[in-house]
Amino acid sequence: MTLLSVRDLSLSIGALPVLDRLSFDIRPGEVFGVVGESGSGKSMTALALMGLAPESARVSGEARFEGRPLIGLAERDICAIRGAGIGMIFQEPMSALDPVQTIGAQVAETLVIHGRMNRREALQAARARLDRVGLPAARFPLDLYPHELSGGQRQRVCIAMAIALRPRLLIADEPTTALDVTTQAQILDLLKSLVEDEGMALMLITHDLAVVSGIADRVAVMQRGRIIEAGPTGDVFRNMRHPYTRALFRASGHVPARSRRSAGQPILEVRDVHCSYGGGRRRLFGKATRIRAVRGVSFTLHKGENLGLVGESGCGKSTLSRAILGLEPLQGGEIRLFGRPVGPRMDARDRAALQVVFQDPYGSFNPRWKVARLVAEPFNLLPTRPRDWRTHVAEALESVGLKATDMDRYIHEFSGGQRQRIAIARALILRPELIVLDEAVSALDVSIRAQILDLLADLSDRLDLGYLFISHDLGVVRAITDRVLVMKDGEIVEQGPTEQLFTAPRHAYTRKLIAATPRLPEIPTRMMQDDN
């Protein structure tokens, strides 16, 4: 007996095919994982099943939920199923809730709009559901607003909303991607227990193979709108019949080849740094409350060293990185780059020695500039731009694996991975000794991420470049760094050589972080060999 049966589901937007004859079944009470990279069509599959695909999309094929057809239903009929028979949660808990309504009202609303209860009963039921997802009444009364909750707590509210009517199927689209590892582990545990206790099936959509392997009974791998491989999770990962599955798996655990060097002389010295930033004023002439984000951090980064900085969101790593870039004033301590002080008023020429690559490859470029101008921008830090600046740009582009002729194109002509290469070229153009990589590979798909990690390792070897590699992704940090700092509540709680820290963590917090990180299943090495 199947709960959801999909046959030849196709979807196209204009002339663009997005989904190509998908067929799969989900049984009652099972966890069905869907993995794939961005653009593979995994989210669109969910939206098509829910009748929430864009209005311009053409959907064909068949999907039956408990024997009744889902595709092509009138709005009223599909609305009766959405939220009642099939619940859904999304990736971004920070924006998934209505900011001007209380969490109680929003959970109760699911019950009210389906006409099951009146408002008072619905609020009682909402209370019970919030309790169930781990938001007890004492700390989380119904009249809280979303902005009073953290990301993980908001995702719990979303889950409570989606399961309020005890649907037989819950579709979770990247439910933990925006969350920290420890929060991710808690949310995954919650989803697992809901499946077990309530006999609900879960369709878990994710890009993360490790997450799927830990929770799914069966898994489907998607590439360019097709399911290329599907079956019981253990089977799929043990045999990996399709080359793309193997490629995905290899990329997920990719460790770039790096030559270990002995550390050179110190480049960046951070001594007992304190940073705080202003909160709101409570009264017109009241003193602004300040948040102490960094409290007494000290470390040294040597020439050619790749140093990792890990911690959960809110631990102060962003504030620290801004301070190191000379963008934040310090409330105490000092930062020195090549012995010269770093701060908001530092000399432009001193800034040239330290460059940065940010997370978002889409938001960090001026869309109206050509690549040549974008990459050459750091020359503004020098008194004059060299005459042969275009040659420098060409060299920088070639060193990141792009063509010199790319400099006359605009940024929108490039993919996310290529943009991140351009961002690295921009950071390289002044031949700095140190680059701050602030979540620089976090927004990339695993295969692109593997390529960028290779590029970074190669550049570091060739140019004897040092990195400060800031990330929440412990796997990536382990792959690319020599030494790691673990940050919690504005302090460095543990630091040490990367392998040593990962194999024998001393601090409880480090152990917690490592334990919460989803692990890829062990796969026979013959599987990990290249296909060609």
Place this chain on the structure above:
Amino acid sequence: MLRFVATRLSSLVLSLLVASIVIFAVIEVIPGDPAAYMLGLNAEPSAVAALRDQLGLNGSVPLRYLHWIAGLMTGDFGVSYTYRVPVATLIAARLWVSLPLALFALALSTLIAFPVGLLAAARRGRPADLAVMGTTQLGIAVPNFWFAMLLVLIFAIRLRWFPAGGFPGWDQGLWVSLKALLLPAVALALPQASILARIMRSSVLDTLGQDYIRTARAKGMTRAQAIRRHALKNALIPVLTIIGMQFSFLLAGAIIIENVFFLPGLGRLIFQAITQRDLIVVESSVMLLVFAVITVNFVVDIAYAAVDPRLRRRR
């Protein structure tokens, strides 16, 4: 919430204080003698001296400022030089026309703009939306006095439903007065409604693209339900700002419409006072308008907080 109101209120008082000092200072620093300026080149020295005395220009500056403020607080705005009546009476009479007219126009503008903007957003890209966008473009481009003349031609001269101008006074009966204000209010409201409808439309469209609307639909709401239950309140936040600005504009900016309809409003009073160099009336009217604008902003701030819990402090 109480603390929020208190904070806003103290900033309101502070703004008023600063504004009053600036207005007073401007009159003070005008080169030459205000009295001589008001009376013109050929004035008798004795007349100037008499006016100086009447204006209260004798005495130290801080003392005169305090005197002026104290007067404002107690409703004593001085005596108009040209009209020879207390300024307070003068302004009050005009305010009884301008304030209802502004409120009337604002109500019309909001009543038109909300449903129209919402309709355009809900039917984005369809004929209804295109019609709304085209009409509102026209409404913004065409000056309101032209609307006013058109309205007079049709409804006053051709159909004879409404008077072509003038204001009988509220003592002549509510209905008669409202009838006299209707055409000017419509003329004022049309361009404002056009602006507001477009802002309403884009604001609703913005919120419709938000994740929480997708969440709402995943709960089983139709598009219309999602708009009503979640988009509307969120879309209201930017719209409130515009409404506040429009009210301030309507209160004093209606001078052209007041002229077209021969209405004894505040705009015309200020205009006449300026041309006749009646600085006493100018000073007081400007202070009154500043007071109105700041108060409206205060009300808008409170309305923000009522809509958006993020602006209220934690309990």
